[in-house]
């Protein structure tokens with residue numbers, strides 16, 4: 001298993017003001033899965049993603065990533081694991097305005113200490129994989145929302161992460177642009193990437209292969225996505 005969450009819980013605050021955002025949540029994700037996390041606002045989706053993404057620690061419970069317990073790792077080790085194993089895509093793209101497309105994509109590699117020339121080669125390949133080679137030297141402000149999100153996806157991919165985490169990646173996009181971005185996630189899944197995507201939109205979740213449902217900080221469902229059977233092509237008879 002790539003990821004094993006065992007009774008993860010997260011409480012914020014103390015005493016009367018305490019909020020339990022996540023309650024005793026357990027599940028596993030295998031390599032190559034495409035999982036959607038669904039649930040109403042406030043149900044704990046982002047809390048869960050932040051813990052899986054090693055941006056936050058659970059109050060209790062354990063998390064294993066690629067066979068390694070990450071729950072108690074010291075801060076610097078955690079950052080190293082995050083940088084090596086995880087790629088993030090957010091609703092708000094989070095591109096740096098004063099850096100070009102390619103420079104934004106290179107950033108995770110800068111933190112990994114990869115040499116400049118190699119960074120450029122990897123960033124160009126990631127940019128090509130999202131179909132935006134012609135925007136390499138543009139500023140984020142010159143790109144459409146959908147293009148900015150594709151750049152953010154290229155940035156998430158550039159370090160060849162074990163797991164891509166996306167929190168409402170199409171939340172700010174119109175339906176046509178969303179469909180293109182979701183098509184890109186499906187293509188990444190097809191070539192073997194493991195993806196966990198948070199959404200409150202059933203149409204978005206339908207692009208995944210498995211849905212984890214949350215309510216009031218609990219996991220209340222874990223089902224495969226019913227795939228619409230593709231009509232069989234009429235057999236072509238050779239002349």
Ligand SMILES: Nc1ncnc2c1ncn2[C@@H]1O[C@H](COP(=O)(O)OP(=O)(O)OP(=O)(O)O)[C@@H](O)[C@H]1O
Nearest residue numbers: 012019020021040041042043044045046047048200
């Ligand atoms: N830093 C915090 N301090 C206190 N409470 C918090 C904090 N972050 C989240 N919460 C609370 O935890 C609960 C779960 O929040 P979370 O952000 O995980 O929800 P969500 O499912 O991602 O919602 P949305 O769909 O609106 O993004 C909410 O009740 C929220 O108010």
Ligand SMILES: [Mg+2]
Nearest residue numbers: 045046047167
């Ligand atoms: Mg959220």
